[in-house]
Amino acid sequence: ISTCKEYIDNVRSARKSIATLITELEALQANVTNLHELLKSDSLNDNALRFHNSSVLLTCSAACEAKLKALCKQLGQEGKGTRSRLWWPFSEKDYQKTIQELRNFSNWMQFALSVDGCRLLSQTSDDVLKLMEEQLEQFKTVQGLEASTLRILDVVTDQKRTIQNNIERERRKSILNWISTSRHYQKHRLIQASRAQNTGTWILQREEFVQWRTKRSPSNVLVCHGIQGSGKTNLASIIIDELLETNSSETSPVAYFYFDHQDQSSQSTSAVLCSILRQLLEQMTRIPSSVAEVYEKNGHKESIPLNECERLLIDLALDMRSVYLVFDGLDESGHRRPFLQSILNVARSDHVRLLVTSRPHIPDLVNLFQQHPNLMIEAHEEDLKTYLYQELEQGEIYNIADQEFVNKLVLKLTKGAEGMFLLPVLRLRIILKEPTLGEMEDRLADLSHSLNDAFADTISRIQRLPESRSRLGMDALKWLTHTTEAMREEELSDALAVHKKQSAVNVKYRPTTKTILECCQGLATVDADGCVRLAHYAIQEYLTENSEDLFPRAEATLAVTCLRYLVFETFQDGPWTTETEIESKMATYPFLDWAARYWGQFTRRTETDAEVWSALLNFFSSPVAPAVTNQVRQLSMGLIEGYWRASECKSFTALHHASREGLERAVDWLLERDTFSVNERTRMGATPVIMAAADGHLQTTRNLLAYGADPLLENWYGNALQCAIEANCVATVRELVRWGMDPNAPGKDGRGYLKYALDTDSAGAFAALVELGADIESQCKGDPHGHLFFTAASWGCTEVVALMLDRGWAEIEMRNPGGLTALHCAVAASKMTTTRRLLDAGANVDAMDLKRRTALEYAQAKGNKAMARLLLAAGATPRGENRVSGRATRATRWI
Numbered sequence: 001i002s003t004c005k006e007y008i009d010n011v012r013s014a015r016k017s018i019a020t021l022i023t024e025l026e027a028l029q030a031n032v033t034n035l036h037e038l039l040k041s042d043s044l045n046d047n048a049l050r051f052h053n054s055s056v057l058l059t060c061s062a063a064c065e066a067k068l069k070a071l072c073k074q075l076g077q078e079g080k081g082t083r084s085r086l087w088w089p090f091s092e093k094d095y096q097k098t099i100q101e102l103r104n105f106s107n108w109m110q111f112a113l114s115v116d117g118c119r120l121l122s123q124t125s126d127d128v129l130k131l132m133e134e135q136l137e138q139f140k141t142v143q144g145l146e147a148s149t150l151r152i153l154d155v156v157t158d159q160k161r162t163i164q165n166n167i168e169r170e171r172r173k174s175i176l177n178w179i180s181t182s183r184h185y186q187k188h189r190l191i192q193a194s195r196a197q198n199t200g201t202w203i204l205q206r207e208e209f210v211q212w213r214t215k216r217s218p219s220n221v222l223v224c225h226g227i228q229g230s231g232k233t234n235l236a237s238i239i240i241d242e243l244l245e246t247n248s249s250e251t252s253p254v255a256y257f258y259f260d261h262q263d264q265s266s267q268s269t270s271a272v273l274c275s276i277l278r279q280l281l282e283q284m285t286r287i288p289s290s291v292a293e294v295y296e297k298n299g300h301k302e303s304i305p306l307n308e309c310e311r312l313l314i315d316l317a318l319d320m321r322s323v324y325l326v327f328d329g330l331d332e333s334g335h336r337r338p339f340l341q342s343i344l345n346v347a348r349s350d351h352v353r354l355l356v357t358s359r360p361h362i363p364d365l366v367n368l369f370q371q372h373p374n375l376m377i378e379a380h381e382e383d384l385k386t387y388l389y390q391e392l393e394q395g396e397i398y399n400i401a402d403q404e405f406v407n408k409l410v411l412k413l414t415k416g417a418e419g420m421f422l423l424p425v426l427r428l429r430i431i432l433k434e435p436t437l438g439e440m441e442d443r444l445a446d447l448s449h450s451l452n453d454a455f456a457d458t459i460s461r462i463q464r465l466p467e468s469r470s471r472l473g474m475d476a477l478k479w480l481t482h483t484t485e486a487m488r489e490e491e492l493s494d495a496l497a498v499h500k501k502q503s504a505v506n507v508k509y510r511p512t513t514k515t516i517l518e519c520c521q522g523l524a525t526v527d528a529d530g531c532v533r534l535a536h537y538a539i540q541e542y543l544t545e546n547s548e549d550l551f552p553r554a555e556a557t558l559a560v561t562c563l564r565y566l567v568f569e570t571f572q573d574g575p576w577t578t579e580t581e582i583e584s585k586m587a588t589y590p591f592l593d594w595a596a597r598y599w600g601q602f603t604r605r606t607e608t609d610a611e612v613w614s615a616l617l618n619f620f621s622s623p624v625a626p627a628v629t630n631q632v633r634q635l636s637m638g639l640i641e642g643y644w645r646a647s648e649c650k651s652f653t654a655l656h657h658a659s660r661e662g663l664e665r666a667v668d669w670l671l672e673r674d675t676f677s678v679n680e681r682t683r684m685g686a687t688p689v690i691m692a693a694a695d696g697h698l699q700t701t702r703n704l705l706a707y708g709a710d711p712l713l714e715n716w717y718g719n720a721l722q723c724a725i726e727a728n729c730v731a732t733v734r735e736l737v738r739w740g741m742d743p744n745a746p747g748k749d750g751r752g753y754l755k756y757a758l759d760t761d762s763a764g765a766f767a768a769l770v771e772l773g774a775d776i777e778s779q780c781k782g783d784p785h786g787h788l789f790f791t792a793a794s795w796g797c798t799e800v801v802a803l804m805l806d807r808g809w810a811e812i813e814m815r816n817p818g819g820l821t822a823l824h825c826a827v828a829a830s831k832m833t834t835t836r837r838l839l840d841a842g843a844n845v846d847a848m849d850l851k852r853r854t855a856l857e858y859a860q861a862k863g864n865k866a867m868a869r870l871l872l873a874a875g876a877t878p879r880g881e882n883r884v885s886g887r888a889t890r891a892t893r894w895i
């Protein structure tokens with residue numbers, strides 16, 4: 001039974017097995033046939049292929065043959081009985097083995113079917129192994145190549161990363177430079193370099209300072225005040241160093257600014273805030289997206305708008321653990337009011353620690369800071385001693401004097417310091433200038449009593465120098481005392497080279513900076529920007545106070561120097577055609593640019609001086625000088641080409657000059673002689689009255705009108721009234737309207753005059769126009785905002801907004817056609833300062849427009865977090881607050 005079962009099982013699967021066996025045998029047969037063909041073919045003969053007896057292919061073929069024979073025998077059932085012949089001759093295991101073997105043979109044959117395969121299989125198995133090894137080697141080489149490729153890929157990836165980093169670095173640099181290029185650190189480094197070692201550290205231990213720094217003080221502001229020369233600036237530099245060393249980090253950045261009375265033009269509110277913003281960003285590894293966004297939006301503009309800068313500062317401060325801001329010499333800032341307004345906005349956040357230094361008794365500062373902690377600064381005896389000993393050692397005093405004299409000197413200077421650092425500094429300089437010990441002792445016995453005496457001593461020393469040196473020193477001090485703009489070394493040197501009998505620039509007379517400084521006997525110094533300055537604010541005060549005695553007719557002589565320089569033959573080949581030509585003249589003759597910009601300032605105040613008058617007439621009668629002067633001025637002020645083009649400058653007459661500079665006597669003189677028509681026009685259409693009105697020269701405007709000037713004439717920009725409004729020259733605006741200009745007439749581009757006042761937020765001019773009859777309602781017609789109040793809020797005209805509310809010319813909750821309040825408008829336009837002013841004036845922070853949106857939602861839509869915080873601080877209710885009471889709403893979570 002078991003035999004029968006075995007048979008039946010075998011027979012059952014035999015059909016399938018036979019079919020498989022046949023397929024494998026057919027495949028093998030086909031391969032053998034093909035191989036046979038190949039071995040006979042030319043391709044192998046040509047290559048003279050020899051099969052070794054023990055080659056792999058022959059061995060394999062022999063094995064194949066043997067197998068096939070065995071198979072035949074098995075299938076033929078030779079020598080078996082009848083019954084067993086009916087049996088399927090393979091067990092399952094044998095069958096599987098046979099099929100596998102046949103497949104292997106087939107594979108070998110197939111491999112041999114290529115020339116390369118044949119060549120390989122013609123070798124013995126050892127050879128094949130060797131070849132395989134070689135191929136393995138080659139494979140490894142390829143693998144090596146792959147590894148190199150991977151390395152190359154790594155390098156390329158690295159390079160890509162580097163390039164990306166470079167791009168990011170460049171972008172960061174452009175953003176930072178766009179924000180500010182002021183080199184705030186230069187003054188800091190100068191002070192650091194001149195500060196005596198180990199002085200002033202006492203301030204870091206003072207309780208007021210420690211409390212301020214560690215936020216234990218109830219106020220985030222600390223005011224350090226002290227008399228002139230008490231050492232405030234040096235102490236500020238010590239504080240800055242300490243904060244930078246121990247606090248400066250991504251989350252606690254430090255920024256500072258030193259105000260300087262001689263540098264007003266580069267210390268506008270905007271310049272200072274931008275410098276602060278840049279410093280804070282420099283301490284952060286990544287530029288925050290809020291800053292990048294402002295750059296994307298405004299990067300094409302020359303500089304970052306002030307309100308954006310202020311907003312970003314507020315925004316950054318809120319994200320920091322603490323921000324330390326140090327401002328030295330607030331009393332020296334000529335733009336104090338707007339600056340303080342902005343910086344105190346920034347310092348509303350408690351994260352901001354604000355430290356300022358100033359002289360005492362400055363009324364506006366006293367009022368503003370009286371509720372904040374104060375720290376009195378005066379020179380410390382120990383610091384003075386340290387400083388004096390260091391100075392004496394460096395001055396090699398021990399070559400002349402013994403220790404006893406040195407000790408006596410230090411003691412006397414320290415005891416007589418009167419709380420100042422500056423006084424002993426000056427006294428020491430005077431003593432050290434003496435040639436012998438005896439004269440030093442005499443000086444010490446007869447010390448100047450006060451700071452002013454010390455200055456007077458120095459001046460008399462300058463006056464005792466040899467004549468030309470003394471003149472040079474006093475002339476340099478005269479320039480430095482009377483200029484409102486810092487003078488670069490080369491400008492001052494070129495100005496000092498102007499002598500009476502010259503008719504051209506003579507470079508041989510230009511003194512070097514070293515000579516200038518020597519002749520000023522320590523009263524002047526050069527800063528890191530290459531500007532020559534009076535060494536201390538106190539010197540400026542002294543020289544200004546005593547100017548009449550020290551520099552008789554100072555401004556007149558400066559006016560004459562400018563006018564004489566401008567008519568030099570050197571410039572007779574002007575006006576020039578290209579910007580490069582003009583710039584090259586300005587570079588070769590550095591005083592040209594300075595004289596062209598400031599001659600009028602000095603001349604205006606000294607027109608009646610005979611020498612000035614004669615120099616002025618000489619200037620006016622020059623066929624070239626007025627054109628050259630105008631060209632250089634317009635270019636150096638950065639005006640568009642139309643203004644400095646030679647043809648325009650040639651049409652800019654003496655009358656235009658006199659009108660723009662407000663030279664009343666000259667205007668009268670020129671008009672009386674009928675030299676020019678009162679309505680003389682330049683190529684761009686400028687008239688004398690436009691020139692006078694735009695610069696706010698009231699009397700000159702009056703005189704021109706009296707001579708028949710037509711204020712309705714327009715240049716390419718507008719008429720005299722429009723120019724006076726935009727420059728916020730209130731008295732001139734009044735004069736022009738009184739003369740007959742209609743404040744309700746449309747301007748050149750069809751807009752009403754009130755709108756021009758909004759262009760520059762000129763609240764004074766706006767008020768004057770309304771008082772003189774400008775009708776707000778009629779000038780609102782056609783305004784896309786519906787009313788000037790909304791336009792003012794949208795444009796960020798904070799002063800005009802405040803004015804309109806004060807005077808009742810607008811209601812704080814009035815609505816535009818879209819149901820928006822002024823608050824909505826200011827928030828929608830991201831005008832932070834205007835928004836704050838509206839909130840201070842009582843604007844309803846939750847007012848809703850027609851679609852029931854609040855100002856907070858406008859801020860949210862804009863992604864303006866600082867604005868949202870401002871509104872929330874003013875009590876704004878986030879949407880959903882009532883519904884989800886007690887839980888952060890979407891709006892507050894977003895902030």
Ligand SMILES: Nc1ncnc2c1ncn2[C@@H]1O[C@H](COP(=O)(O)OP(=O)(O)OP(=O)(O)O)[C@@H](O)[C@H]1O
Binds near residue numbers: 231
């Ligand atoms: N630590 C110091 N090391 C060396 N010199 C110092 C130091 N402190 C002050 N001085 C000297 O004293 C002068 C006056 O100091 P500083 O300018 O700091 O005073 P200030 O109080 O800021 O003056 P002002 O209010 O008049 O501007 C400096 O020009 C310097 O020469």
